[in-house]
Amino acid sequence: MRIPAVIALVIGAATPAVAATDVTFTGTVSDTCTLAVPTPGIMTLSPDGTILGSDQTLGLPATVTVLSLGGNTLTLSAPTLTSHPSGYAGGETVQMKYSGLASQPTYTSTQQTIPLGILPLTDLIINMQVVNANGFVEGDYTAKTVLTCS
Amino acid sequence: MQLKAHMCALLFVAATGAAAANAQSLSPMHNSGVTPSDIKGFRLSVGNPYPRQMTFLVLPMEPGFRVAAAAAAVDFPQLTLAPNTSRQVIVTFRILPPRKERTIGVCVEPKDLRGTVLPRVCGTYTGKLLGAGG
Amino acid sequence: MQLRTAVVMLLLGLPAPALAACNVLVSTSGVLARTGDSTVLSSESGVPSVIVISGFLNPAISLSNPRLESWPSGFDWTSATVEASYSAVWTLGSSNGGYSSGTQSFTAGIGLAVTLTLNNRVTAPGGFRQGAYTTKTTISCS
Numbered sequence: 364m365r366i367p368a369v370i371a372l373v374i375g376a377a378t379p380a381v382a383a384t385d386v387t388f389t390g391t392v393s394d395t396c397t398l399a400v401p402t403p404g405i406m407t408l409s410p411d412g413t414i415l416g417s418d419q420t421l422g423l424p425a426t427v428t429v430l431s432l433g434g435n436t437l438t439l440s441a442p443t444l445t446s447h448p449s450g451y452a453g454g455e456t457v458q459m460k461y462s463g464l465a466s467q468p469t470y471t472s473t474q475q476t477i478p479l480g481i482l483p484l485t486d487l488i489i490n491m492q493v494v495n496a497n498g499f500v501e502g503d504y505t506a507k508t509v510l511t512c513s
Numbered sequence: 514m515q516l517k518a519h520m521c522a523l524l525f526v527a528a529t530g531a532a533a534a535n536a537q538s539l540s541p542m543h544n545s546g547v548t549p550s551d552i553k554g555f556r557l558s559v560g561n562p563y564p565r566q567m568t569f570l571v572l573p574m575e576p577g578f579r580v581a582a583a584a585a586a587v588d589f590p591q592l593t594l595a596p597n598t599s600r601q602v603i604v605t606f607r608i609l610p611p612r613k614e615r616t617i618g619v620c621v622e623p624k625d626l627r628g629t630v631l632p633r634v635c636g637t638y639t640g641k642l643l644g645a646g647g
Numbered sequence: 648m649q650l651r652t653a654v655v656m657l658l659l660g661l662p663a664p665a666l667a668a669c670n671v672l673v674s675t676s677g678v679l680a681r682t683g684d685s686t687v688l689s690s691e692s693g694v695p696s697v698i699v700i701s702g703f704l705n706p707a708i709s710l711s712n713p714r715l716e717s718w719p720s721g722f723d724w725t726s727a728t729v730e731a732s733y734s735a736v737w738t739l740g741s742s743n744g745g746y747s748s749g750t751q752s753f754t755a756g757i758g759l760a761v762t763l764t765l766n767n768r769v770t771a772p773g774g775f776r777q778g779a780y781t782t783k784t785t786i787s788c789s
Contacts (some may be wrong), residue, residue, distance in 0.1 A: 383787035384671040387698050387716070388767040390679025390688055394543060394777040396634045397562055399536030403628035417629070425630045430562075432685050433542060433777055442629075481685050481774035491629045506629055509576055511620070513542070513635040541777060 381443060387497055394433025396479070396512035402426035406491060406506065408499070415504055416492030424490045427510060431479035437465075437487070439475040440509040448502020455495040457506050463487045479512070524630055537569050537621045538562055538599070545639035551608045553640025559592055559621050560599035567623060568593045571602055574618040578635045582617045584609060591624065606640065613642045670702040677767060679780060688780060690770040696767075698786060701760040706788040708735070709752040710744070713767060719778025728769040731784045737761040738773040 404425030406415045417424045429437065442457040458470035464485040465477040470492060477487075493499075493506050535578045538560035546553065568590045573585035585606035592600055608615045620635040677696030679688045690696065700708060713731040718724050730746040735753060737760065742753035746768055755761045767782045769775075 378766055382674070383785055384698075385783045385785050386673055386676035386677065386698060386765055388679050388691075388693075388696060388782045388784075390681075390780045392681060392688065392719075392775045392777055393541035394636075395538055395540040396542060396720065397536060397538035398558070398632035398634055399562075400626075400628065400630050400632055404630065406629070425628065427630055427632060428536070430538075432681070432774070433541060483685070489630060492653060507631055509631045509633060510628065511633045511635050513578065513618070513637070543777060 391471070392433075394435060394469055395430075396433070396435045397428075397430040398510065398512055399428040400425060400509040401428060404489065404491065405424065405476040406493070406504070412498045413496055414492055414494050415499060415506075417490045418492070424488050427487045428484055429479065429482060429487055429512065430484050431482040431512065433481070435479045435512050436478055438509075438511045438513065439489075440471075440507055440511070441472060441474045442491055442508040444504065445507045446503070448504070450500045451504075452497065454497055455493050457491070457493050459489055459491045459508055461487055461489045528543075530590065536562060537567065537623065537632070539619070539621045539634040539636055542634075542636040543564070544636075545641070546606070547637050547641045547643045549643045550641070552605055553608060553611070553615070554603050554605040555637075555638045555640075556601050556603050557619060557636070558599050558601050559594070559599070562597060564596040566575035566593065566595055570624050571604075572620045572622070573604055574620050574635065576616050576618050576637055578618045578620055582606060585617050587619070604638065608640055608642060615640055663705050669700055669706050670787065671700070671786055672699045673697075674699050677765065679767065679769065680684070681775070685774055686774055687768060688775060690766045691768070698756055698763040698764045698765060699760050700755075700763060700786070700788055705764050706761075707752060707754050708761065708763070708788045709750055710765065711750040711785045711787070713748060713782065713784040715769060715780070717779065717781040719776050719780070722776045722778070723771070723773055726773060727769055730768045730770075732766045732768070733765045735761050747785065 404417050405423040406417050407419045407422040411421050442459045444457050458472050460470045462465050464487050491506050540558045544555050555576050555583045571580040575582050588603045604619050606617050616639040618635050618637050620633045622633040675697035677690040678693035682689050682692045694738045713729045715729050720722045730748045733744050733747045737755045744751040756775035
């Protein structure tokens with residue numbers, strides 16, 4: 364009766380032993396969005412005096428640099444005239460168009476949404492114009508869109 | 514009649530004539546967690562990834578990022594960051610009864626920025642009462 | 648009586664048994680981090696894992712089955728590729744292997760221990776969703 368046990372013990376001692384271990388790596392990924400405005404944009408007056416626009420002569424579009432890591436969305440709010448000189452009567456239409464990481468080739472007055480996802484450093488070029496058939500009184504004007512990455 | 518009608522650019526551009534870059538980053542963009550009390554806090558990282566000192570506003574907002582959030586606060590609502598640096602801020606908000614869960618937004622934007630584009634990076638953060646389930 | 652004799656002869660006729668299994672100790676746990684390429688998570692950007700293997704005599708060491716163990720909801724794990732690379736040193740010897748999703752093996756010479764530096768890398772063409780990721784690689788020696 365003992366002999367089978369001895370044989371089993373001997374057989375067990377003769378087999379090479381193998382060790383196996385799982386090595387674990389952990390990591391956490393966070394969504395990130397980076398916005399930069401290296402070029403703020405400049406609007407100038409059209410020859411007929413009814414359009415203030417960044418695509419007029421000597422005007423300059425705004426450039427926004429976007430970096431997105433994750434499922435982010437870019438929203439451009441409906442552009443508005445946020446400041447104007449006294450005596451200005453209003454009645455304007457503020458519009459924007461953009462190109463680069465997304466395209467809106469024609470001027471629009473409505474909010475725009477751009478899904479981003481994973482995006483390396485990419486430019487969005489934004490043109491803006493204020494249109495008023497009655498023209499503009501002398502002074503400083505500010506038009507703005509709020510660009511939100513969320 | 515000569516019209517002096519031009520769009521105000523960035524404050525730096527108007528003052529110095531030099532081009533300036535305004536930039537910010539926020540991480541993480543989303544987070545959620547439980548709290549044993551009615552106050553939830555999150556630690557966020559605000560970054561200035563560009564080679565220029567920047568001052569940012571860190572603003573708690575309601576989801577949708579249009580209205581400031583009530584019963585919410587940031588320990589450093591205004592940050593001045595050196596180039597290529599980041600800093601952690603803590604945002605806390607109260608989960609007002611009878612609600613057992615609340616989501617707020619946090620937006621980071623440059624302070625006193627003038628120009629056609631106001632860049633903001635916004636995230637959403639959800640707090641749940643411990644044991645509320647769901 | 649004959650049976651006992653047979654057992655003794657059996658015992659004397661067997662070759663000397665091999666040493667017991669080697670010891671695999673994870674000295675440093677690996678940490679994955681996003682690289683400059685947002686489609687790659689790698690411990691080379693985080694922290695490589697350091698493993699010490701000891702208690703052996705001429706072992707064959709293999710690295711196998713690098714795999715994604717956990718990921719956040721919504722992540723397209725089917726498009727992800729997991730690979731491992733290593734650098735091993737021991738007395739009077741070393742071995743290195745580049746990134747591979749298959750099995751890599753080497754045989755260490757006689758020595759007290761092998762120090763193995765292991766890296767994991769996950770490549771996902773569509774990028775990574777926010778959340779926690781875990782990879783594993785199996786180390787075995789014989």
